[in-house]
Amino acid sequence: MASRSADLEVEGLVKRFGEVVALDGVSLDIASGELLTILGPSGSGKTTLLKVVAGFETPDAGAVKVDGIDITTMPPAKRDIGMVFQNYALFPHLTVARNVAFPLEMRNAPRAEIDKRVGEALNLVELKGFENRLPRQLSGGQQQRVALARAIVFNPRLLLLDEPFGALDRKLRETMQLEVRRLQRRLGLTTVFITHDQEEALVLSDRIAVMNRGAIQQVASTTEIYERPANDFVADFVGESNIFHGTVTETGSVTLESGRRLLITHSAPVGSRVGVLMRPERFGRGPNTFNGEIREAVYLGSSLKLRLACDDGLELIVRLPVTGPLPASGSRISTGIEPESIHVF
């Protein structure tokens, strides 16, 4: 299938539902062929953003541009955007083949071409032989594939996926994530993926846009989002984290509100208020040492998760490799962290 993938640009989108501000000035640039995930908790406005892009909602302000052309007021039927809905939205009265043929029939494609392209699309999602089944005769994963085939069969300029794996079990979800990634790369299709599952976002995306309260909090690569979050919300929402606040008292050192001093590599100006993020898995050894009592120890197979009450009053979540027997709750340990493992924002 030849790709005619486009770039997408949204500028200053505002959408209000009565008193609720669903989108509060959202701007994003998505390059042609890129997979961008919009990650946020429910109610963060991410679905509204997708609906505005697809044309199901009209924004109160701002513009949606595809390949530089403003499509803000264009009806959805004219946009050439493939979309996979949360619950797939397969037509229950049509067979798999007729579902996938639907967008081609709407474009009045000749029968022979429809048959050929439906065959190709079903091949792509590995559903050959299911042509004459009805959606309800398929498993959740298979329905998902049909929805995907239907969204890409007409060679859309954009692919939008709205929490498509929410209803699948964990194993299947992982398989489908990799499949979507493979398909998206192969077709070079510009894709916007919506999820509230941070792990899914990390697996799938080129870049992640974290959303909260109708606004973009940070847009960055997956590693950047995880390692160098822009604010408390991103740090807290993506992955497990220990977040504290303090003041830079001298270059290379932060004094936390608890009075503890931490060595850092960040060169924030002296006197500035900063946030400090320490990921649980980064603890081990280092000049910043923490002594305390284990409040809770959870064995996770590949690692040990501890809730540590430090002597100066800090509470930490620490992940350590499993070495000997499980430490008892109430026992004392000492751990540390390197300055370069502390992210300052």
Next chain:
Amino acid sequence: MSSSTPFSSPVFGGARCFVKVRGFLPALPALILLFCFFLFPVVRMLGFSVEAGTLDWYAKALGEGLYLEVFWNTFEIAMIVTAVCLLLGYPVGFLIATTTPGWATLGFIFVLLPLWTSVLVRTYAWMVLLGRNGVFNRWLIDIGLVSDPLPLLNNFSGVLIGMVHVLLPYMVLPIYGAVRRLDPALVSAAQGLGASSWRVFWRVYLPLTAPGIFAGATIVFVLSLGFFITPALLGGGKVMMLAVLIEQQIHQTLNWPFAAALSAVLLALTVGVYSLAQLFTRQEARS
């Protein structure tokens, strides 16, 4: 019930039977009532038709051109009423199902209010409205649209208007239900995949609300077949439907056995149409 449920196993057979009997008891008064005042009279009435020990009255009902014409007439009117109800009712049901809650409530009031009013009252109201010197005709003459009053009463038009008015809610409600049950995401999906509004209607709404259309059409058709008051009053004896004919046989010619035979045929037709519809619906549900 599928055979895998625990209650259908022999061990629980007794318990299930007990549950059945217990469920039966509270319904008993109603069942006795139905038996005494519905089933028994119907059977007794049907008995008149074969009292002579022959099927002569049935032969007359089904063999004479005059009466066959009444049957055909009844069917034709029922079909036209059903079609008009569908054409008028679908947009209304659709509108109520898709509009905002406030408008939907208002719509419901408009649909249900007539349903709560006596058929007789409504039919008399139509007589006042549709007569030669009725409200409609005077108004039409006043604005100069027609010079002579339109014949709207004591003919087919009057019967049609009256019956459609009475039966419309029975079409609107199942269609409303069917549109409400439709997942709005399917409509969005169809639009997103390139369907124009027209095609969304034909390819998504219509097939997925077909069960509602079918249910409404069946109810309206079956009710039309046996309709009496409205055709009797608005038809002025000139529109002969089966129920009107039966009434004539009872009150004017006092031919009870023949009226009974006609009733039996009407009952059989109604049950026949209903069963066919049921069969079709069940097949639809299975496929």
